[in-house]
Amino acid sequence: MDNRLSFDYNYLMSDFVKDGITKEELAGYEKKVAQICDVLDAKRKDGINTLTAWMDLPYSQDAIVEDILSTADAIKAKFDNFVVLGIGGSALGPIAVQQALNHIYYNDLSKEARNGCPRLYVIDNVDPERMEALFDVIDIEKTMFNVITKSGSTSETMSQYLLARDLLKAKLGDKYIENIIVTTDEVKGNLAKICKDEPFKKFIVPDGVGGRFSELCPVGLLPAAVCGIDIKAMLQGAAIMDEICKEKNLYKNPAAMFAVQQIIAMGKGKNISVMLPYADSLKYIADWYAQLWAESLGKKYDNDGVIVNKGQTPVKSIGVTDQHSQVQLYTEGPSDKVITFIGVENYRASVEIPGGYDDIPSLSFLKGHTFNELILSEQYATEYAINAAQKWTRSITLSKVNANTLGQLLYFFEMETAFAGELMNINTYDQPGVEEGKNATYALMGRAGYEAKKAELDSKQPKKAEFVIG
């Protein structure tokens, strides 16, 4: 199939890099991978309890998709701006998909050039400067706010919600209800409760779908649909990849294979995973992946309660840009990385490099070539150079970037993460390490019930002036 992604790991193998992976090492994982396929299959059947209900998303959403599409049409007819209020998994997916599938300067286009779709803003921080700046550039009357939080208790998102609601009420009175859509739990949490009194249009974050695995549920699908993206094709792509990643044969299952390679790499001290797309459209896939990989695999305890302090640090990169920033380190620095190229065979534009300056050979050689040839040559050349430096790279290639291939790519990374978590024997789906900071924030903000934490903060050994300069 033309649309099918390709996964190339030649330059991880000992055939091509001195300290590379051997066929024997891979063979040692054959049985384990087949077992994990069974484990994941069992978890899939109990998705709500095992937090693997994201595996159902490619199949279970026909009615939801229709609701999203008709809601999106209504939004397009009435609003100029669509503002996502969300953070983490509620923001990174929508940003990545928008960048991948819409015009790179989408918000700068006229509404006509946007096919009538609203501008998109994703507000994933609580910086007061940004909050103020947002309201400088949108007419709130013509703005739909999509508040996304499963629990309804995410302080950042709920603060934003309170602000947007307050401004809307001041401007629109009771009609403010029409300018807010919530995406939250079906019954639990603050937002679900609020919806009983304030009848906002509501979409559900399904049970068993964690934030970082939520792009293919209404969290991501609504913003995408509102901006004209073919969400059915995204889900079809995810379903294609799901079938591929059920394969028990390690050598035919890219998610299992890529996960196994990362486990081997971590064992050899490669504690950094660089994501290096060669397309501006895929730039924020690296950000989305960074959450998925870091939060899923960065764990103190394994499933047996042993302290392991595992996790590989994701690094967001972009070609060709980072050839002028990071590639010096990648070629000459320590062998502490797995670098994953994401390549595109066919860009959605073809732009010629005009000629000129026949008397300047170091310029005139560009004549007759396209930017397409230039970026593809640079990608090939960089892969070549990093391999020549005996560092570890592999690559994923999309024939072109569209909703289908993007759905495949997102789902692939989710499955790679799922396999990696099982191989590492850790809980892929929790994030206990953020509780301490959350609770300390509550304490500092004076939330009832956090008085003991506040006392703990107050009794902390004070910093020493001798360790401060300036």
Add this chain to the structure above:
Amino acid sequence: MDNRLSFDYNYLMSDFVKDGITKEELAGYEKKVAQICDVLDAKRKDGINTLTAWMDLPYSQDAIVEDILSTADAIKAKFDNFVVLGIGGSALGPIAVQQALNHIYYNDLSKEARNGCPRLYVIDNVDPERMEALFDVIDIEKTMFNVITKSGSTSETMSQYLLARDLLKAKLGDKYIENIIVTTDEVKGNLAKICKDEPFKKFIVPDGVGGRFSELCPVGLLPAAVCGIDIKAMLQGAAIMDEICKEKNLYKNPAAMFAVQQIIAMGKGKNISVMLPYADSLKYIADWYAQLWAESLGKKYDNDGVIVNKGQTPVKSIGVTDQHSQVQLYTEGPSDKVITFIGVENYRASVEIPGGYDDIPSLSFLKGHTFNELILSEQYATEYAINAAQKWTRSITLSKVNANTLGQLLYFFEMETAFAGELMNINTYDQPGVEEGKNATYALMGRAGYEAKKAELDSKQPKKAEFVIG
């Protein structure tokens, strides 16, 4: 002085983290740091040959600044868009400064709200989709293109130049000259040569100033001035920091101290440097720093020709956003990082969180607080939590973000990098590791003189189909 940056390394020290740095370890570097101050002072005097002429930039540019300011005024009067064609150091600085000092949605503002300044686009890639997209959103007649490349032979930038020039000529005839400004070498290279026949307005990249150290020369100052930024204050800030970083006493010199700490950290296996600003305005400082740190310190050989494969990998992060993405890994994962918070005491906006929902305690506690309190509490709480997890953090605090403090911050990182390079005994200012990829690109693009490289590429052992899935 109110504006002065503060540098806090309490949470790197063994007083606060178990495996932390001891006072004795720091003391061991006192003499070395004093010696390096002498080395840097000597290099400063021979800046052109030692590639440390960037140390003069805070002092040497009075006439240049006047030229930039009057040029910027002329541009504002005539143009709606200012497009930087550049990559690496020619792009990362302009992006970082614009984000730090101008409105976060600057390009979305009306020209009036931009004080008459043009929109800014920095085109730092050759993705054909992006090249096409750019010309969808700008009227080239009303656009000034700033082509930035010292050598005039950077393929990416010169391809962009050829395209812009071709389009401008087709639209404006001979008047295209007025829509291009070049920033390049004074006498050497293609662009300097071209300027003899095509009388573009030209600014100089001074000798002895490498790309990643060029933000405070016309490379960065012109785009900043065009967008209304106070470049004199930036240079004043840099001069303040320069004085501070001449201090031979390790305990009073933040650049030396922070560099020493990174060297100690690398020695203890902390091969990752996370830059974690708590302000959207400072987000792209992390990108700019990533080039500076990676390209300067990621080196195969030391100054004695010994193979060392050194370098610490920079990671770009942003608070509070990444608390929902990376902090799980930072607290629970391996102790392989130094995390540098960048904090802001006083944001340039103050936004209240409105009340509501007195019956929902997990919401109503937000009432009466500001977004300012929320982000500062989260920063404090995150620093607390990561310290509680016994991971290494330190922090830089700006009283507020303005041109002066930003100049200090940029110059500080340049000096920290300079000290680190001396401590590591490597060449901080070259980038030999990118030559292989550049030459391979030339070969693939058919540039004369690269036939041998092309033959080498063609004779490379082909990839094996067995290591490809899909």
